[in-house]
Amino acid sequence: MTVTPNLLIELIAHSESVNLVWQLGVIAAIMLLAWWFDALFLKNLLAAKTVQTVAIRGVKRIVFPLLNLFGVLIAREVFRYLDAPFVLLKLAIPLFLSLAFIRLLVYVLHKVFSNSSKLRSWERTIAMLAWLGVALHVTGLLDAVLAGMDSLSFNAGHQHISLLIILQGLISIAATVLVALWLGRFLETRIMDMQEMESSSRVLLAKVVRGALLILSVLVALSLVGIDIRVLSVFGGALGVGLGFGLQRIASNYICGFIILLDKSIRLGDVITLDNRTGTVARLTGRYMVLSGQDGAEFLIPNEMAITQALGNHSYTDRKIRIKISLQVAYNTPLERAMDIMVEAARQQEHVMSDPAPTVNLIDFADNGILLELLVWLDAPEVSQAMLRSKINMEIWREFQKSGIEIPFPQREVRIKP
Structure with missing residues (x-):
């Protein structure tokens, strides 16, 4: 195993060298150019509303550290060609690389878990672990720590399992699932913006894409760790038995969900x-x-x-919806005038359709008065029917008061005989 050099000790050994000042100047110039490109050039690119703008906006967070990293790599090769020490440049490489990694990971976390209250603590944890890895690399202790983790191992059949392998597996699964969730969210947004496609078809396609990406990410992560995915056939059989007994209601809901999206009911x-x-x-x-x-x-x-x-x-084939408003008028009421008032009160309201127009029907000659029924068609079923009824009734009541039309109520006469 190759031992990583202790960059910190090497830097201290060359601390009195004049070449160290040149390296500091080169790094400062590289950072200044990277800042200029990030602040001015990318700003002009993002001003244009193009498809490429989305990609530029997504990687803007890592442009500055990546430009610094690219410049430091070029400067290192130049110093190596001139046979001059470049220990400070070697130290700057993992620093800029870690900064790009942290910014990219935080960006992905914000896209996947945009409403999570624990996102801030996760950001601090990721940054601390990343800088801890950089510190171990700079001090040359990273190889020793990895070797110690690999020594804590045991054998499960033909499979060699160590703490290092478990850690690599967890990191691989977390990374692939995180990328799959981010890519799934991105594709879902693009699919839901496709207005030419049916809404249920968009929802179905988005869910199929996200599910396929999650399954693929887990399979890729297991393959990266070295686990043979063919052993999952046993797990698949056990899962099928579980679905048949304990999870049948949950599985039924998922299957019914896909049926609803497919038949567009x-x-x-x-x-x-x-x-x-x-x-x-x-x-x-x-x-x-x-x-x-x-x-x-x-x-x-x-x-x-x-x-x-x-x-x-109520909106399967037609979004029109009809409501009924019934009321009684006294027997001495001019019916044509009362009907006109009711129709006009309905026409004044928003969302009431003019075709078919509101109509009033004489339903019955009741005990206390004549029963009339107003039929009104609405162009939007999501409109509050209670509020609309209230507005129409209030307008009818005001016009009835002006015209002297009486709304009867039950009355009884009591006669006392001597």
């Missing part, structure tokens, strides 16, 4: 009635759907209920 934005709850479909997930009610409440309804129970979709 429910789409984002549809107004449905399910389990005596009416609301707008705000989100479709693999296990449940989010139903947003008109009162602001959100219901998480398992997908299985949408398949096994009767469901009313």
Whole structure:
């Protein structure tokens, strides 16, 4: 095993060399050029709204350390060609490389876990571990620490397992899953922006892509560690038995979710009635759907209920919806005038359609008055029907008061005979 040189001791040994000043000047010039490119040149590129802007914006966080790293590598080769010491340049290489790694990892974490409250603590932990690795590398202790971790091992059959292998496996799985989640979030955003595709098809495609990326990331991570993925066939059989018994309801919800997305019976934005709850479909997930009610409440309804129970979709083929408003007028009321007032009160409201126009029907000659029914068609099923009814009734009440039209109520006459 090759031993990593102690860069710190080597730097101290050359601390009195004039060449050290030249190296400091070169590093300072490289950082100044990198800052100029990052602050001025990239700013002009990002001002243009192009497809390349997205890629530039994504890697902007690591441009500065990578430019410094590239410049230091060139300077190292120049110093090596001139047969001059370059220990400070060798020390700067892992520093800039670690800075680029930390910035890139933090950027990916922000994209994947944008709403996580523990993200700040994870950032500090990642930075501390990265700089700890740099410190071990600079002091030449990294190889000794890795060798010590590899010595803590045991054999499981033909497989040699050590603390180093376990750590490498955890890092590989975390890295591949993190990249898969970030790439899945990126692709999901792009897919959901494809307005020419059906909303349910977009949701289905996004979920299939994210699921495939996660499975592929785990398989790649296991292969990197050295685990034969063919042994997963045994695990697959056990998982199938578990799904058949204990997880059948969960599996049923996931399968029903894909059925809903495939047959397009429910789409984002549809107004449905399910389990005596009416609301707008705000989100479709693999296990449940989010139903947003008109009162602001959100219901998480398992997908299985949408398949096994009767469901009313108010916007399946047509987004029009009809409401009825019934009231009574006295027998001495001019009916034509009362009907005109009711129709005009409906026409003044927003979302009330003019075709078909509001109509009033005479329903019955009741005991206390004449029963009239106003039929109104709305162009948006998500409109609050209670608020619309209230506005129409208030307008009818005001006009009835002006016209002297009476709304009857039950009355009784009591006669006392001597």
